[in-house]
Amino acid sequence: MTTIQADADMLTLVNVFSVKPENQPKLVQLLVDATQQTMRHLPGFISANIHKSVDGTKVVNYAQWRSREDFDAMRLNPSVGPHMQAAAALAQFEPILCEVVDSISEGK
């Protein structure tokens, strides 16, 4: 289970993939496999949360890394390249590096 909190000392990556609806299931599986096989074993990995859009045209990965340094090291890791190339062959993507400013829940 993943948690979101303001002022947590981490980097959040929101990666929005635009995909043809017929390729959405394949992209989802590719991201799940990349996370299980590679990402989650790398230093600083906290979580990856793979979402599929209701309309079929997007996939969103909401991922958490311990630090910007860990994230940058991941992108340069040779084991990550093939996963990224496979994703790029299926979809366009826009990674957004961010931090949580506020987390407001129903009870709060």
Added chain:
Amino acid sequence: MTTIQADADMLTLVNVFSVKPENQPKLVQLLVDATQQTMRHLPGFISANIHKSVDGTKVVNYAQWRSREDFDAMRLNPSVGPHMQAAAALAQFEPILCEVVDSISEGK
């Protein structure tokens, strides 16, 4: 605190706002205020999590609603319109309605 889980019976809204860096703090505050004053009091609201991008050009709201019906009712609620119009005056936005397919954490 917000939690992300696969197979949770809810609707996730990932709303990506594109903004001029000088307007990023104002947009963040607007979304926090809209959530505190209005959204969190509406039926079906679970959470809103406001993120600012490191590069200053984006704001991301990761929000959870109990159902699509609650989300649609929120958008038609007259109290929501002024917040949306204020956001639209500051930024372009792309709401993505989705569901969590998999949530993979470091321990899993």
